[in-house]
Amino acid sequence: MIDELIGKTVADKYRIDSLLCETSLGALYRGWNTLMDKPVTVKILSPALAIDARLVDQFMAEAKNTARIANENVLNVTDFGTDSRSIGYTVYEDIDGETLRSLLDREGNISLPLALSIAKRSADALAAAHDKGVIHGQLSPERILVAMEGETALAKLFDIGSKTVGRAKSSGIQYLAPEAYSNETAGDARSDVYSLGVILYEMLTGTVPFEGRSAAVLVDRQSEPPPPISTFRTDLPRDLEPIILTATAIYPDRRYQTMAAFAEDLDVLLASLYGKSSSAAVASDRPRRNIWQTAFIVLFGISVLAVALIYATSGKKTDPTVQLQAEAGSFPVQPIGPATGAQEESLAKLPSMTDAEIMATANMAQPPGTLPGGDGYNAWANGGAPPPGAPPAQYVSPGGQYYTIDPNTGSPFMPSEGGVVLVPVPVNTNTAVKPSPTPKNPGANAAVKPSPIPDSTPKPLAVPPGDKPAAGQPAKPTPAAGKGKNGKRTDN
Numbered sequence: 001m002i003d004e005l006i007g008k009t010v011a012d013k014y015r016i017d018s019l020l021c022e023t024s025l026g027a028l029y030r031g032w033n034t035l036m037d038k039p040v041t042v043k044i045l046s047p048a049l050a051i052d053a054r055l056v057d058q059f060m061a062e063a064k065n066t067a068r069i070a071n072e073n074v075l076n077v078t079d080f081g082t083d084s085r086s087i088g089y090t091v092y093e094d095i096d097g098e099t100l101r102s103l104l105d106r107e108g109n110i111s112l113p114l115a116l117s118i119a120k121r122s123a124d125a126l127a128a129a130h131d132k133g134v135i136h137g138q139l140s141p142e143r144i145l146v147a148m149e150g151e152t153a154l155a156k157l158f159d160i161g162s163k164t165v166g167r168a169k170s171s172g173i174q175y176l177a178p179e180a181y182s183n184e185t186a187g188d189a190r191s192d193v194y195s196l197g198v199i200l201y202e203m204l205t206g207t208v209p210f211e212g213r214s215a216a217v218l219v220d221r222q223s224e225p226p227p228p229i230s231t232f233r234t235d236l237p238r239d240l241e242p243i244i245l246t247a248t249a250i251y252p253d254r255r256y257q258t259m260a261a262f263a264e265d266l267d268v269l270l271a272s273l274y275g276k277s278s279s280a281a282v283a284s285d286r287p288r289r290n291i292w293q294t295a296f297i298v299l300f301g302i303s304v305l306a307v308a309l310i311y312a313t314s315g316k317k318t319d320p321t322v323q324l325q326a327e328a329g330s331f332p333v334q335p336i337g338p339a340t341g342a343q344e345e346s347l348a349k350l351p352s353m354t355d356a357e358i359m360a361t362a363n364m365a366q367p368p369g370t371l372p373g374g375d376g377y378n379a380w381a382n383g384g385a386p387p388p389g390a391p392p393a394q395y396v397s398p399g400g401q402y403y404t405i406d407p408n409t410g411s412p413f414m415p416s417e418g419g420v421v422l423v424p425v426p427v428n429t430n431t432a433v434k435p436s437p438t439p440k441n442p443g444a445n446a447a448v449k450p451s452p453i454p455d456s457t458p459k460p461l462a463v464p465p466g467d468k469p470a471a472g473q474p475a476k477p478t479p480a481a482g483k484g485k486n487g488k489r490t491d492n
Helices: 053-068 100-107 112-131 189-205 215-221 240-247 259-274 291-315 342-348 355-365
Strands: 014-022 026-033 038-045 077-082 088-092 144-149 152-157
Touching (some): 026 088, 038 053, 053 088, 112 144, 112 189, 112 259, 189 240, 189 259, 240 259
Antiparallel strands (some): 026 038, 038 088, 144 152
16 A cells, blocks of 8 residues: 555655655655756554544644654654645655664674764754654654764654554653653653664674664563673774663663763763764865865955955044034033133132022122133132132221221320220130240240230329439339328318
């Protein structure tokens, strides 16, 4: 029945040319897109299974899940659906290769670099599927396509997310994880880790770690560890054995917990063996640019960048100097003279005023459009308006009692006779009196006694000015006022 489709056209545009391999739900064919005139790979749902609506839905869901995965190691889906004859189909990109099963059947085992390259690429594809929440569930050599480009292997996975009923009875049961034997679920990411570990073991040894056609036989043989890979080959590194044993552990908790961790260990092993990562190893035989081509591209890019910079600086006349922009609503500030401190001193003498009151006073005292006057010493100099708080131009008496002194008579403050001089005391007692300077020659004035401080009320003279004693004679006592020679009071 599979061969009956060869030579026929599906969906009026996909011609079926040859069988590539059988799958869980049908078969994979090489085909040709008659409208676009290019090769394709077509998967056809088996007509015997198309009568089951559950399997038809599963076939379409598998195509949708694969289309969601963007990875170069996944066979890319380009179209899927059902044609007018109810034939379910999925169209993939074309790949000029064969299944890994065909390669192993022909070679037995393959070289270490090729096996590690296929395993690493398959792990990357499965890690990308797991990130989308899709589990392969049926990974086996029949579901890995391999195309050789020199010594470089291109691996492509398909049949991702398939959940075929009765798969435990299929020939690929030895690739299933033990936890997936007795149920129809795809397991989790650790189940795919086990399947890939078994495939890597087979690629290196030519056999699977546990042989068996039924779940009962496999469970019995899994009670003991598989034969070490060193018993099959002597050219394998010692670091490879722990990786395979971890991936094929019977209990899920003892395996790699993620496919990404499995892929990382494979990448580290490739780098230690060949001095480069797997991404570089699988691409080592691909065509490379000539070194002169690379140098030309770099020089061309530098030239384009230089021309762009020259045009930006000269063509557009851009000035690299940064120019500050004035804020909106701001006022220009101009210097009013040298910093003498007169402005600050006058402001300090102002009474307690708010900033708004000071600005209002300044605006009223200064006509619009005029600059403040003053030369730093005289606030009324230069003809301008004085700054706020400047003293008046002419002295104004504060008011009070006036004394008119006749120039022909003596001043009541300065008596013409006597040794007492009345000195008026300033009203402002807060004015600090500077101390008298100390004479430079203290010896010449050593006999000089300090002058007595006069009392506020002057005392009467002891000798009237007219009765001065003669020279060398003692002064006579003056009788008390209002008494005679005998002590009696005399009234004039």
